[in-house]
Amino acid sequence: MDFELTQEQAMYQRAVRDFCEGEVKPYAAQVDETGELRWEAIQKMPMLGLTGLQVPEEYGGAGLDTVTAAIAVEELGRACGSTALSVSAHNGLCCGPITNWGTPAQKERYLPKLTSGSHLGALALTEPGAGSDLAGGVRTSAVREGDSWIIDGSKAWITNPKYAPVIVTLVRTDKEAGTRGFSMILVEPQTAGLTIHPPEKKMGLKGSPTQMLSYDEVRVPLDATLGDEGRGFHQTMQTLDSGRISIGALSVGLAQAAFEEAVKYARQRRAFGKPIAEHQAIQWMIADAALEIEAARLMVYRAAWLKDRGRDFARAAAMAKLMASETAEKVCRNAIQIHGSYGYSREFPVERIYRDQRLMTIGEGTSEIQRLVIARKVLAEM
Numbered sequence: 001m002d003f004e005l006t007q008e009q010a011m012y013q014r015a016v017r018d019f020c021e022g023e024v025k026p027y028a029a030q031v032d033e034t035g036e037l038r039w040e041a042i043q044k045m046p047m048l049g050l051t052g053l054q055v056p057e058e059y060g061g062a063g064l065d066t067v068t069a070a071i072a073v074e075e076l077g078r079a080c081g082s083t084a085l086s087v088s089a090h091n092g093l094c095c096g097p098i099t100n101w102g103t104p105a106q107k108e109r110y111l112p113k114l115t116s117g118s119h120l121g122a123l124a125l126t127e128p129g130a131g132s133d134l135a136g137g138v139r140t141s142a143v144r145e146g147d148s149w150i151i152d153g154s155k156a157w158i159t160n161p162k163y164a165p166v167i168v169t170l171v172r173t174d175k176e177a178g179t180r181g182f183s184m185i186l187v188e189p190q191t192a193g194l195t196i197h198p199p200e201k202k203m204g205l206k207g208s209p210t211q212m213l214s215y216d217e218v219r220v221p222l223d224a225t226l227g228d229e230g231r232g233f234h235q236t237m238q239t240l241d242s243g244r245i246s247i248g249a250l251s252v253g254l255a256q257a258a259f260e261e262a263v264k265y266a267r268q269r270r271a272f273g274k275p276i277a278e279h280q281a282i283q284w285m286i287a288d289a290a291l292e293i294e295a296a297r298l299m300v301y302r303a304a305w306l307k308d309r310g311r312d313f314a315r316a317a318a319m320a321k322l323m324a325s326e327t328a329e330k331v332c333r334n335a336i337q338i339h340g341s342y343g344y345s346r347e348f349p350v351e352r353i354y355r356d357q358r359l360m361t362i363g364e365g366t367s368e369i370q371r372l373v374i375a376r377k378v379l380a381e382m
């Protein structure tokens with residue numbers, strides 16, 4: 001297997017990096033402090049296909065392969081965690097399912113809007129009582145009434161609802177059918193009975209809105225079902241497998257950003273008569289970060305590469321997400337350590353990056369769940 005980027009991938013990486021250096025990174029602290037994404041940047045993203053990374057070109061997307069999409073998410077993560085999370089959730093969790101399972105009419109209705117740079121889409125799986133255990137815990141239900149579904153329940157911790165033209169919602173459509181009793185339904189935010197609550201007050205990723213949703217007799221037509229009725233759980237697992245590549249890429253980007261800040265600081269700061277970069281203890285942290293970021297990045301590329309070839313990538317994606325998110329945690333922790341007290345100050349970006357990365361071992365499957373997925377696959381294979 002050859003991991004060298006193709007010429008197109010390398011050129012795209014350069015273009016996205018330049019865009020992020022100009023439009024995203026300089027505003028990351030402002031996004032964190034105001035709790036608002038910078039829409040001037042998001043509106044320009046369609047130019048580079050960032051709001052429709054893997055959406056076919058006929059719907060305004062870039063139709064990219066998964067490796068190239070991962071490269072883009074890494075670059076966004078290197079620039080601003082909040083922007084990267086909202087844009088990657090939009091791509092992987094909303095555009096992805098609609099591209100994969102939407103009817104021509106559903107694609108026509110939503111994808112051009114989603115790729116336009118004026119909206120960000122959402123996927124609502126998690127509930128107040130169900131995160132890791134969606135199969136056992138999801139209570140939100142949809143019941144048929146004539147030619148409509150009536151949806152009741154609530155969702156929690158959902159990224160982007162306030163910007164979404166459509167919220168892909170996981171519901172139970174048959175309470176007796178176990179994992180075959182779930183469906184995905186497309187719900188438009190202005191539908192009567194749907195309440196989008198104010199954004200949660202979070203530790204990090206403050207510009208990326210995370211909201212609770214209440215569904216009180218929300219009526220949508222039966223043709224708002226995304227994919228086949230009863231396939232929602234399977235679709236969710238497939239979406240999360242792909243989403244793990246994105247969260248892995250985002251984690252690599254955050255780790256890379258903290259690492260670059262730490263190296264810059266270690267060269268400038270002097271202690272005991274020399275730059276701290278010349279003290280061996282600091283060099284070890286730098287060496288470990290370089291090593292682990294490289295390993296995590298290659299694992300993300302490999303999972304993406306397997307997916308692009310139509311091969312089974314679930315184990316590789318779980319491993320990449322686990323490795324990259326835990327690497328980000330360690331690299332960001334050490335980046336603060338290298339900065340000493342200055343790392344604990346809001347004046348330096350490592351404090352924000354540390355808070356932003358903390359989600360990565362939790363969202364789209366916690367580290368514990370990734371280990372379960374990996375162990376199950378290993379035990380089945382060996």
Ligand SMILES: Cc1cc2nc3c(=O)[nH]c(=O)nc-3n(C[C@H](O)[C@H](O)[C@H](O)COP(=O)(O)OP(=O)(O)OC[C@H]3O[C@@H](n4cnc5c(N)ncnc54)[C@H](O)[C@@H]3O)c2cc1C
Nearest residue numbers: 123124125126130131132157158159210363364365366368
């Ligand atoms: C900023 C943010 C954005 C998010 N965006 C979205 C979104 O867009 N859409 C969406 O649907 N959700 C979203 N989420 C929700 C997120 O995916 C869930 O929080 C996550 O899946 C964990 O679920 P939970 O919080 O219910 O934790 P729980 O499932 O309650 O887990 C609590 C702890 O128990 C552990 N645990 C659970 N089961 C096991 C087990 N079998 N073995 C060992 N340990 C176990 C977990 O690893 C964890 O440590 C978001 C969350 C945040 C914070």
